[in-house]
Every structure is written in C-alpha cells, then in structure tokens.
Amino acid sequence: MTETALRTAPFDKTRVLAWLQSYGVYAGVAMLLIVNTVITPHFLTAENFRTQAVQVAPVVIVALGMALVIGTEGVDLSVGAVMALAASVTALYLGYGLLPALLVVAVFAAGAGLANGALVAFVGVQPIVATLALMVGGRGIALVLLPQLQDLHNPALASLGSGAVAGIPYLILIAAALALLIAFVVRRTTFGRQLLAIGDSRPAAQLAGLPVRRVLVVVYVVCALLAAVAGVLATARLQASDPTSLGNLMELSAITAVVVGGTPLTGGRISIGGTVAGAVLIQLLTATLIKHDLPPSWTQIAQAIVIVCAVYAARGRGKR
Amino acid sequence: MAPPAEVLAVRGLSKTFPGVRALDGVDLTLHPGEVHALIGENGAGKSTLIKVLTGVHRPDAGDITFQGRPVAFSTPMEAQKAGISTIYQEVNLIPLLSVARNLFLGREPRTRLGLLDFGRMHREADEALRAHGVRVDVRQPLRTLGVGAQQMVALARAVATDARVVIMDEPTSSLEPREVETLFSVIRRLRESGIAVVYVSHRLDELYAVCETVTVLRDGRRVHHGRLADLDRLGLVSTMLGRDMGEVRSEGLTKFTGDHHAAAGEPVLQATGLTVPHRLHGVSVGIRPGEVVGLGGLLGSGRTETAKAISGALPLRSGDVVVAGAPLRGGSTPAAIRAGISLLPEDRKSEGIVPGLSVRENIALAALPRLSRFGLVSEARVDAVVDTFVRRLRIKASSPHQKVGELSGGNQQKVLLARWLAMNPKVLLLDEPTRGIDVGAKAEVQKLVDELAADGLGVLLISSDLEELIEGSDRVVVLKDGAVVGELTGDDVTEDKLMRTIAGDPPAPGAVEVAATDD
Incomplete structure (x- = not known):
C-alpha cells in the first residue's frame, strides 16, 4: 500500500526516506519494545532490561569509535582484533594490578590505532585495506601473547565486570558515559567539526588548511582505544581472557549499528544517538527471536533485512 | 558544401545538462587525412562534443554521419569498434597489465586452442611501438613506464585499432618536448594514411604546427570554422575568448571602479621562480599591499597552478614564496594560511x-x-x-x-x-571568483574585491572573463605554457595588449585586424 503511494509521489518518497534514515532506527526500537511488551512474557522486567543492556554495551562502545571512522569516509575492520589484543594483554599484565594492566592495554591499542591511522593518512592506503591488515595480524599477535583461554581471578576486574551502582551495572554506565562524551566531541569540539568537514570533502578541508592527517590519525587511535575498552569490559564480565573468539565479527556488528543508525558511509555526518539506537535495535531483534525459540538463522535473516532497509534509506537520499 | 568524401559529419548537435546548454546546434565535418583543431575555453563544449562523438553521452538533437552512414553510438566500445578512437588527457589504460596486453586489450591474438598468443602479442607490440619511436620491454607492467611513454602506448593502441578518426584530447599535457615531436610525426603519418585527427589543445604553437583546419567553440556554439592558416594567432585568441573586435558585449560593464589602487611599499607577496614539473617553469609574481594583480593566459597556461603553488597546495620542485618579508615553507597549506595567504579555488564545488x-x-x-x-x-x-x-x-x-x-x-x-x-589574510588568491555565478552576485563579488584591495590586501585575480581581468587589475602578468611571457602595467592594461601578449604577436601599432568569424 505504501509502495504505490510512494511511487506516485517521488518528492514525498525522498522525504520519507530522509525521515527513515534519520529517525527510522528510533521508530524500529519503539516498535520492537511495543511488540515485545505484548507478545513476550516477562519482557517488562528490570532484570530483562539489565541483561539486554549489559549484552549490548560492548557493541555500543565499539560502534562509537566506528561511527567516528565512518564519519571520515573510512572504516575500521580491526576493532574485533583489537578487542582480542586487549583481552590478551589484560591477562598478561593483570599480575601487576588492574590499573597497570589497563595502561599497557591502552598503549597497545594506541599503537594499533596509530598503525591504522598512519597507513590511511600518510601512506594513503584505503581504510578497508589498511585496517584489514590489522584485523588479521592483530588477532594473530593476541594469540601469540596468550595462546588459549585463561581464567582470570582478580577481584578488581571481577567487580568491574559485574559490579553495579544503584542497580545499574558499571558496564552500562561506562557505555552511556562514553556515548555522551563522543556525542559532545562530535558536536562541540574543534576536532569534531574538522572531522566532519574532512569526511564530507577532503579536498576542500585540505585547501581550508585543516590538519587532515592529524585528525585522521587521532580518529583511528580513538576507535582502537574504544575497542580496547570494550575488550577489557567483555573480559571482565567473562572473568576470563579469550583471544580466540572475543570480538569475532564485532567489526560487522559495529558497522551495522552505525549504518542502521543513519550515519552514511560516505562520511560528513555522524549520528551518535542513532548509532546507540542501532546497536539496541539489533540486540532487541536478536533477543526477541531467541525468546520465541526461532533458530539463529532467522536472526541473521532478520538482521539482513534491517541492514538492507537502512542502506536503501541512505541510498535514496542521494548525498551527492 | 561538404564533399561526399567526408569521413565524419556532425550536424546540429545539441546536448543539455540540467541547467546548462553544453552544445547548441554544433556542426563539424572531417575529411580523411585532415588534422582538425578543436578549441575553446573552459565550458565551451569541447569535452561534451568529444563525449557525444565517442558514445559517452547521447545527443538531445542532431545527427552524426560516419563513413556515409548515420550512427548513434551508445557506448565508447561501439564507437571504438566502428573506428573512432580517443586518447584522453589522462592515460586510460590498465597500469598493472603489461604494455603488450594494454596494447591488445579486447582484441588479443589467440592460439588455435583459444588461449592468448603471447609470442605474437609481444612481437607485434614491439613492432608497433618501435614504429612510434618507443623502445620499451613490452612484457613490463605499464605503470613502470613514464607518463609520456604511457601516453605513446595509448596512442599506439588508438591507431592500431583500425581507426578512421582519432580524437586527441590535450595529448601533450604530460609529454616532454622530444615526445611531442614523436607525437607530431605520428600525426603526420596518420594524415598520410588518410586518417582524420581531431586535435584538442590550448598550446597555440602546437595547433599551428600540425593542424590544417579549426573549429572554435564558445558557450556550446560553433563560433568559427575554416582553415587555420586563414586565422592568425590574435584572431584565434580573440575568437576563442569571445572578444570579437568592434562587437560590443551586451552584458555591460563590470563593477570594478577602474581606479588604480594606491599600491605602495614592499611587496606583501613575492613568489620567485616557481617550478612544478610539467606545469610551471619558473613563474615569478609580486604583489604589493592594496594591489590587484591579474593573471592572464589561456586555459592550461599555468594560472591555477601558480595560485595553488603559492598557497602550498602544489608541491614545488623549486622556487620561493615570501610573505611580508618572511620566507614560507613550500608545499604546506596550513603554513601558507598561517602566513596570511588565502586561496579561493577554481573548483568551488569540489x-x-x-x-x-x-x-x-x-x-x-x-x-x-x-x-x-x-x-x-x-x-x-x-x-x-x-x-x-x-x-x-x-x-x-x-x-x-x-x-x-x-x-x-x-x-x-x-x-x-x-x-x-x-x-x-594579507594576500587573497582568487581563482575564477565569478565563474558560474549570477550577474548580481558577480557585481557584488567584484565590488568586494575592490574594497578589500582598498583596505590594503594584496589580491591575485585569475579570470577567463577578459573584461573582469582588465578592469579589476592594476597590473596583469601574462602566462603561457607555464611561464611568464609578459606583464602589462598602467595604460597597457587593455584587452588588445593582453590578447597580443597571449597570442605571442609583437604589439603592432595602429589598427587591429581580426579575421571575421562566421555564424
């Protein structure tokens, strides 16, 4: 029905698509909430919401960095590998205490981000290729450092993973704080403005004298640091370091969240709220299908449909 | 009027893009063995005409007759198969394939089993390139060759495909003088074997060296065609720029006051010996505070490159830029901006x-x-x-x-x-500041430039609009092929003197004779 209506009014169609790209993700989340309230037993419980939020928190944190990279018309495939690297390094240095271990993780992650950023900004390699190298190599290094799953027994790490303030897990608080921070960076800082300008038109940004290379390198470093935070938090929750499988396919989940959230892959525009909602949408969709005992293959198909819809809405806007 | 022997005849060709009439009833006739110059300034419609001829665009109106038959190519491949080859300004070959494979791309010799016959391919490629004076290992990937040699491979390829018409779009823009000579000898050989050549270039010397006939486009229309020898350089330049002597332009005057600004003191910008390979050969320009210096010349003469080199956007091989007495590190846009140089780029949109x-x-x-x-x-x-x-x-x-x-x-x-x-800023570099903007805004921008100069800014003005250049500038430095060929000051800043300098004619006193243009 809507299909025919759209076809007869092409002007309305672009407006509908524009609306869909910006707000469709929120509508999707709202719809899933309403449907679940009706059809899923025990959906409206604090416990359920806490579980969902804890599960989605690492994806949200990684997707925040991914949104920044995509805003520069790039992509970072190495985030999953950086999570694994963070898990390995945490296990290796936890003996010195949590804080020193976190510092070493930060150094490793910054190194990974610098490598990505330098390849993109100085060597001029396409982001997808530059970060592919670290996606493969990063997990390799993680496995060299820690060849197999290792249980961790550190009270500080354990409380980071399962502690809570006023019933809200640290994980959720950290993810929320980071989302607010990144949104602030995008909206209010010089860096954020320069990042968007570079993503929208790199030649123009260059001729306007912006520090294009520096901004790009910083973006990839921030993305890697956020992935490392997600890696440490996931490790803390598991109480074990698992470099073999931690963060597997995380790059795709993060890109999905960003794209579904209305951030175009062509750069120049970043929606942090949409990115968070995008991650939540996929999480709710998966949870809904699992709760109704549908096989995992259905989840994948449903995700694919959401992605196709998001890409269609983005394409319909025709940025240039 | 056209003898039946014509190989290509274009009549009443029109093409409109959203908001732009790119071609408006253009005619073009080519005979076998004719070397035809196609010239015009930016936006005149040359590229569109070439793209319509080679099947990239489809015309809105008009017809094309090729070897006596009406044709409508819908892809470049079709045009090429029919016998219209094109050599573009940028080499459009595949850098990772070998020279020989590039040469035979799409028509590779095969063995009886249907496999590529590399032996024959390499032998024939070697012969074909030697005939064009290029000696390279044809087994090497194309990208290992210099740009000039790559251009020669593209040329060899275009000629080898049984072409009846070869279109060359600024083929010499990346060639060394020696390679240009080779190109010319190839063109002469094409002419002898009855192949028609359309030659697009902004270098007048080249046009007069190889072309017999000429078509001048302006604003999508053919404003002149005929034998090139009948039109001297001044006539050619004025026809191309739309300054037919004695014809009063209807658009009216610019908003420049025409006053000469009180340009005094030390130069706020002094660029000396700017050299960029293939683009600029030792260009020097100085601007004093409050002065508007015009940069004159045809398309491709190095005006934009000069502005970009000063602003750090083009890496210099040699040359210095000094801003208000302080030397500037070349090749860095942020450094140039910090020093007070601002560039309004030619390509506003991108x-x-x-x-x-x-x-x-x-x-x-x-x-x-x-x-x-x-x-x-x-x-x-x-x-x-x-x-x-x-x-x-x-x-x-x-x-x-x-x-x-x-x-x-x-x-x-x-x-x-x-x-x-x-x-x-201390210095404002304006590259075509009023191109493609409406009359009202144009007047406002021109007035603003005047005001800014009056406030003591040094302004470098690049404009293809001669009126704007002449009335807006206190001085005009004229470029040709990447070098300064003259400077007009004071009362010499006139359209006539400017065109003479561009054309390279000695300034003749008295009446100016310009070949009449038809249409």
Whole structure:
C-alpha cells in the first residue's frame, strides 16, 4: 500500500526516506519494545532490561569509535582484533594490578590505532585495506601473547565486570558515559567539526588548511582505544581472557549499528544517538527471536533485512 | 558544401545538462587525412562534443554521419569498434597489465586452442611501438613506464585499432618536448594514411604546427570554422575568448571602479621562480599591499597552478614564496594560511565548499582554532563572526544552519570569501571568483574585491572573463605554457595588449585586424 503511494509521489518518497534514515532506527526500537511488551512474557522486567543492556554495551562502545571512522569516509575492520589484543594483554599484565594492566592495554591499542591511522593518512592506503591488515595480524599477535583461554581471578576486574551502582551495572554506565562524551566531541569540539568537514570533502578541508592527517590519525587511535575498552569490559564480565573468539565479527556488528543508525558511509555526518539506537535495535531483534525459540538463522535473516532497509534509506537520499 | 568524401559529419548537435546548454546546434565535418583543431575555453563544449562523438553521452538533437552512414553510438566500445578512437588527457589504460596486453586489450591474438598468443602479442607490440619511436620491454607492467611513454602506448593502441578518426584530447599535457615531436610525426603519418585527427589543445604553437583546419567553440556554439592558416594567432585568441573586435558585449560593464589602487611599499607577496614539473617553469609574481594583480593566459597556461603553488597546495620542485618579508615553507597549506595567504579555488564545488555542512560551519571552518578554547568551539564567537560576514557580504540563506550545498553558486562563493576574510589574510588568491555565478552576485563579488584591495590586501585575480581581468587589475602578468611571457602595467592594461601578449604577436601599432568569424 505504501509502495504505490510512494511511487506516485517521488518528492514525498525522498522525504520519507530522509525521515527513515534519520529517525527510522528510533521508530524500529519503539516498535520492537511495543511488540515485545505484548507478545513476550516477562519482557517488562528490570532484570530483562539489565541483561539486554549489559549484552549490548560492548557493541555500543565499539560502534562509537566506528561511527567516528565512518564519519571520515573510512572504516575500521580491526576493532574485533583489537578487542582480542586487549583481552590478551589484560591477562598478561593483570599480575601487576588492574590499573597497570589497563595502561599497557591502552598503549597497545594506541599503537594499533596509530598503525591504522598512519597507513590511511600518510601512506594513503584505503581504510578497508589498511585496517584489514590489522584485523588479521592483530588477532594473530593476541594469540601469540596468550595462546588459549585463561581464567582470570582478580577481584578488581571481577567487580568491574559485574559490579553495579544503584542497580545499574558499571558496564552500562561506562557505555552511556562514553556515548555522551563522543556525542559532545562530535558536536562541540574543534576536532569534531574538522572531522566532519574532512569526511564530507577532503579536498576542500585540505585547501581550508585543516590538519587532515592529524585528525585522521587521532580518529583511528580513538576507535582502537574504544575497542580496547570494550575488550577489557567483555573480559571482565567473562572473568576470563579469550583471544580466540572475543570480538569475532564485532567489526560487522559495529558497522551495522552505525549504518542502521543513519550515519552514511560516505562520511560528513555522524549520528551518535542513532548509532546507540542501532546497536539496541539489533540486540532487541536478536533477543526477541531467541525468546520465541526461532533458530539463529532467522536472526541473521532478520538482521539482513534491517541492514538492507537502512542502506536503501541512505541510498535514496542521494548525498551527492 | 561538404564533399561526399567526408569521413565524419556532425550536424546540429545539441546536448543539455540540467541547467546548462553544453552544445547548441554544433556542426563539424572531417575529411580523411585532415588534422582538425578543436578549441575553446573552459565550458565551451569541447569535452561534451568529444563525449557525444565517442558514445559517452547521447545527443538531445542532431545527427552524426560516419563513413556515409548515420550512427548513434551508445557506448565508447561501439564507437571504438566502428573506428573512432580517443586518447584522453589522462592515460586510460590498465597500469598493472603489461604494455603488450594494454596494447591488445579486447582484441588479443589467440592460439588455435583459444588461449592468448603471447609470442605474437609481444612481437607485434614491439613492432608497433618501435614504429612510434618507443623502445620499451613490452612484457613490463605499464605503470613502470613514464607518463609520456604511457601516453605513446595509448596512442599506439588508438591507431592500431583500425581507426578512421582519432580524437586527441590535450595529448601533450604530460609529454616532454622530444615526445611531442614523436607525437607530431605520428600525426603526420596518420594524415598520410588518410586518417582524420581531431586535435584538442590550448598550446597555440602546437595547433599551428600540425593542424590544417579549426573549429572554435564558445558557450556550446560553433563560433568559427575554416582553415587555420586563414586565422592568425590574435584572431584565434580573440575568437576563442569571445572578444570579437568592434562587437560590443551586451552584458555591460563590470563593477570594478577602474581606479588604480594606491599600491605602495614592499611587496606583501613575492613568489620567485616557481617550478612544478610539467606545469610551471619558473613563474615569478609580486604583489604589493592594496594591489590587484591579474593573471592572464589561456586555459592550461599555468594560472591555477601558480595560485595553488603559492598557497602550498602544489608541491614545488623549486622556487620561493615570501610573505611580508618572511620566507614560507613550500608545499604546506596550513603554513601558507598561517602566513596570511588565502586561496579561493577554481573548483568551488569540489575544492571549496563542504556541501553537507551548514553556512555557519563552512564560514568558521578555517578559523576554528582561533574561535575555540581548549579545543572547544566557542559558539558565541562563531556566531559573532558568521553574523558579521553574512551581513557584510549579504549572504542569502534561509538561516545560518542551511546546508551550503543548497545555496546558489554566488552565495556559495560569498561563503568561501567569508571563510577567508575571517582569517584576516594579507594576500587573497582568487581563482575564477565569478565563474558560474549570477550577474548580481558577480557585481557584488567584484565590488568586494575592490574594497578589500582598498583596505590594503594584496589580491591575485585569475579570470577567463577578459573584461573582469582588465578592469579589476592594476597590473596583469601574462602566462603561457607555464611561464611568464609578459606583464602589462598602467595604460597597457587593455584587452588588445593582453590578447597580443597571449597570442605571442609583437604589439603592432595602429589598427587591429581580426579575421571575421562566421555564424
């Protein structure tokens, strides 16, 4: 029905698509909430919401960095590998205490981000290729450092993973704080403005004298640091370091969240709220299908449909 | 009028793009063995004509007759198979394949089993290239060759495909003088074997060296055609630039006051010996505070490159830029901007505006660091700057938050001017500041340039609009093929003198004779 209506009014169609790209993700989340309230037993419980939020928190944190990279018309495939690297390094240095271990993780992650950023900004390699190298190599290094799953027994790490303030897990608080921070960076800082300008038109940004290379390198470093935070938090929750499988396919989940959230892959525009909602949408969709005992293959198909819809809405806007 | 022997005949060709009439009833006739110059300034319609002939675009009206049959190519491949080959300004071959494979791409010799016959391919490729004076290992990937040699491979390929018409779009722009000679000998051989050549170039010497006939396009229309020998250089230049002597332009006067600014003191900008391989050969320009220096010359003469080299956007092989007495590190745009140089680029849409950002953000873009504190943008300071310039330049937007990509060309240009004026520059480099903007905005921009110079700014003005260049400039430095060929000062700043300098004719006193143009 809507299909025919759209076809007869092409002007309305672009407006509908524009609306869909910006707000469709929120509508999707709202719809899933309403449907679940009706059809899923025990959906409206604090416990359920806490579980969902804890599960989605690492994806949200990684997707925040991914949104920044995509805003520069790039992509970072190495985030999953950086999570694994963070898990390995945490296990290796936890003996010195949590804080020193976190510092070493930060150094490793910054190194990974610098490598990505330098390849993109100085060597001029396409982001997808530059970060592919670290996606493969990063997990390799993680496995060299820690060849197999290792249980961790550190009270500080354990409380980071399962502690809570006023019933809200640290994980959720950290993810929320980071989302607010990144949104602030995008909206209010010089860096954020320069990042968007570079993503929208790199030649123009260059001729306007912006520090294009520096901004790009910083973006990839921030993305890697956020992935490392997600890696440490996931490790803390598991109480074990698992470099073999931690963060597997995380790059795709993060890109999905960003794209579904209305951030175009062509750069120049970043929606942090949409990115968070995008991650939540996929999480709710998966949870809904699992709760109704549908096989995992259905989840994948449903995700694919959401992605196709998001890409269609983005394409319909025709940025240039 | 056209003898039946013509190999290609184009009649009444028209092509409209959204908002632009690129071709308007253009005719073109080619005979076997004819070398035909196709010339015109930017936007005259040359590229569109070539693209229609080679099947990239389809015409809205008009017909093309090729070897006596009406044709309508829908892909470049079809045109090529029929016998129209094109050599583009940029080499369009595959860099990773071998020279021989590139040469035979799409028509590789095969063995009886249907496999590629490399032995024959390499032998024939070697022969074909030797015939063009190129000696290379044809097994090497194409990218290991120099640009000139690659261009020769493209030429060999174009000629080898049984072409009846070869179109060359600025083939010499990346060639060394020796290679240009080789190209010319190839063109002469093509002519002897009855192949027609369409030769597009802005280098007058080359045109007169190889072409017999000429078509001049301007604003999508054919404004002249005939034998090249019947038109001297001055006539050619004036026809191309649309300054037919004695014909009064209807658009009227520019908004420049025409006063000569009080240009005094030490130069605020002194560029000396700027050299960029293939582009600039030792260009020197000096600008004093309050002076508007025009940069004259044809398309491809190095005007844009000069501006870009000064602003650090083109890496220099040699040469110095000194701003207000302080030498500038070359090749760095941020350094040039900090020193007080601002460039309004020629390609406003892709190099100037950031289309997805708002008017406000575009204006504040370059000045962001000084409008920020500890990395946080001070919205109040941005508002103050944006407010000032939106009012001063009368930028028309629904609000400062409207996307710049949605504004008219004139307002986009004003936004860019505002971006630079917010930086308090010492030198303003304006590359075609009024191209593609409406008459009203044009007048405003011209008036503004005058005011800025009066305020003591040094301005470098590049314009293909001769009237604008002459009336706006205190001095005009004339470029040709990447070098300074003359400078007009004081009362010598006239269209006549400028065109003579561009054409390379000695200034003749008295009456000016210009070949009449038809149409």
